[in-house]
Amino acid sequence: MPRSRIVPYNGSPAVEVDGRIIPPMAFTAYAHTSDREYLRALGDAGIEIYFLICDPEWLYKGAYEQLLADAKLLLEEVPDAKIFLRLGVHPSVQWLNEHPSEMMRYNNGGTIPIQVVTESYSNGYYPGMYALCSQAWREEATKHVLGLLQDLRETPYADHVIGVFLAGGNTSEWYPSNPLTIYKGGYMGYGHEGKAPSDLYGDFSPAFRKAFSLYLYDRYGSQEAMRKAWNDPQADIDHPHIPDMGERDFILTDYHLSRFPSAGGNGMSDNHRGSFLNTDKYQCVADFYRAFHVSAADSIIHFAKEIKSYDPDLLVGAFYGYFGCLDYYNMCMCAGAKKMLDCGFVDMTACPNLYLERQPGGYASQRVMQDSFRLRNRIFFSEDDTRTFREKNRAGARDYMEQYTLEDSIACMKRDFGRDICQDIDAWWFDQYDKGRYRDPGMYALIKRQQEIAHAFYSKDRTKHNEMAFFYDEESVHCVSAATLFQMIELNRTLEIPRTGIPADFYYHDDIARDDLPEYKLYVFVNCFSLTEAERQAIRDKVRRAGKTALFIYGQGFIDPDGTPKLSADNISGLTGMHIREIDEPSLGKFKIDPAGALSTDCDPGWVYGQPDQLVKDGCALYLDNQAVVVCPLFVCDDPAAETLATLCAERLPAVSLKRENGFYTVFTAAKWLSADVFRAIGRLAGCHVFEDSGDFVFANERFLTIHARTTGRKLIRLKRPASPWEVYEKKYYGNGVNEFELDLIRGQTLMFCLDGEC
Secondary structure (H helix, E strand, O other): OOOEEEEEEOOEEEEEEOOEEEOOOEEEOOOOOOOHHHHHHHHHOOOOEEEEEEOOOOOOOOHHHHHHHHHHHHHHHOOOOEEEEEEEOOOOHHHHHHOHHHEOOEOOOOOOOEEEOOOOOOOEEEOOOEOOOOHHHHHHHHHHHHHHHHHHHOOOOHHHEEEEEEEEOHHHEOOOOOOOEEOOOOEOOOOOOOEOOOOEEEOOOHHHHHHHHHHHHHHHOOHHHHHHHHOOOOOOOOOOOOOOOHHHHHHHHHHHHOOOOOOOOOOEOOOEEOOEEOHHHHHHHHHHHHHHHHHHHHHHHHHHHHHHHHOOOOEEEEEOOOOOOOOOOOOOOOOOHHHHHHOOOOOEEEEEOOOEOOOOOOOOOOOOOHHHHHHOOOEEEEEEOOOOHHHOOHHHOOOOOOOOOHHHHHHHHHHHHHHHHHHOOEEEEEOOOOOOOOOOHHHHHHHHHHHHHHHHHHOOOOOOOOOEEEEEOOHHHHHEOHHHHHHHHHHHHHHOHHHOOOOEEEEEHHHHHOOOOOOOOEEEEOOOOEOOHHHHHHHHHHHOOOOOEEEEEOOOOOEOOOOOOOEOHHHHHHHHOOOEEEEOOOEOOOEEEOOOOOOOOOOOOOOOEOOOOOOOOEOOOOOOOOOOOOEOOEEEEOOOOOEEEEEEOOOOOEEEEEEEEOOEEEEEEOOOOOOHHHHHHHHHHOOOOOOOOOOOEEEEOOOEEEEEOOOOEEEEEEEEEEEOOEEOOOOEEOOOOEEEEEEEEOOOOEEEEEOOOOO
């Protein structure tokens, strides 16, 4: 098998095979495709890496022979293809029947029969969902994975296999087919036609109970320490408590409050303080959910370690790290990503773009903190399953993603590729359509040109020098309501952040303590609600320096997991350096900008901010939250040394506050929701370069710039340095040695510029 590595290359990680760098894009075809012409055309367009969807014989008879047939066909049409095995690790139905303790179980002691669907196998009708933390399953699956690799080594295809991409759970994305919590009358799981006869909650399986206990030993070290953290002298670390429905109540707080936030009720209870889990009494709940996530990540780490031990020259990855397009509590592919990145065995993770706003004139946002990968010489692969007009209305391509013509599809493929290059992430095109999503001469020509652009980008320095960075926290995910996470993390990242005109980087907050973290002008903290004192000090050390600006959105640092009490507005004050007051009442967080203040350069003083103000197009009709963004508790700055830049409309209290001291700025917002205009204004205050300020989608690095038009009209692009912008598809210049240039765009149109000149 080839020697495959992730190596630093021109300032950023890259895939290297036998000493040769392979830039994006890669390709994943419809499982077991026999379309030779399609594969040949993709090879002729310059695609080198192909993900082959496959399974061991353990799952179904004939799976290995199918893999050999797929590899044979691919290599006959693309002789130099590099193969990444997208390999299922699902158990056989027989094995699950023989190991009932390895299935998810609910409070009634039972399992829920379900269907596990993958791209290659749709007959996975299981007596219950296999526990993604099961040690017995890990050990048995490892035998079959390594057995397949050993068998494959004896074939002529071995010299083309560069890695294993682990596919587990439903849709191969490492989440259970059944929800962890099911309300009476609710959805019971994929392929299950019935509705829940009563409230059901898990996981009571012996497999998870063991995983939960192991997690607690790892976190606390002893039963005594765990009891102290849980505030429960009876807690048993060997048989930890599984939270009941009432203890999970905080998850839906915002949904209840947002119906009529001004009609009474303060959103407070023994279980939660507004949107926040009351960790002073219910730390056990946060630990339960985190154990559920981390134990699934532990399974990926287990497989990766075994594969690397067998052959260190194979790349290993999996779908994981989804901060978006998921139920943060019922799925478990979110909050163990950093552990995977640091384990030393996982080279890459991947996920599809969010399914919101994928239409022309929208933006396909990422779900991960991709720049944390870069610091560790790891790679994030974006699965660009970009829909096209060829699918008609399959998977929402027409009705939800508005793919009506070839031109629509090409504009979106240009947008997604331009984002990948400008953000310097790897990617593959994913075709789930059996008639060929990209099977069109116009798209072949586009892919060929994009492969040329990618090679040109990789040939020179790829170091990014963005001036704004966003920081997110895994542990805090399990301490706040689902709507708060959805609105502050994924919805804001899709609708607002990419329209600021200021390219940004994205990290897990822990990386702020790293010496190799790049310098930024603006540091934005998004969901860092639960922070230890050491983590707070690392943030203070980084942002309280001359020339730096820190933006703390809403209740960053409200929870100190080691404090007494854990929840306190004083924790926010200590983090921000601004005195913050807590008001235990719900608010909509609506505010207006001071027309004489520092934000008026980009914000309309007559506009009401603090709420989403556009129709959101759901990419696949999967979900759409139309509830108001409710703020509870309300945190306001009452520091006499702070300036008020915006005021809450209803409460007449500071909504956006600025404190200037010793050459650095601190900004605190009472609102959860900040629009692109507000981000841009704060970025401008921090000294960030604004490429474009009319709200279009702009991606840029030091050498390339992509703009995807949200609106029709004339656009002004301002460059960081004099350049000769050359549009890479039109192959024409838009100026020579210019600092800025103008162009006319129609909504949904994409242009991509090389700032180095022709490429």
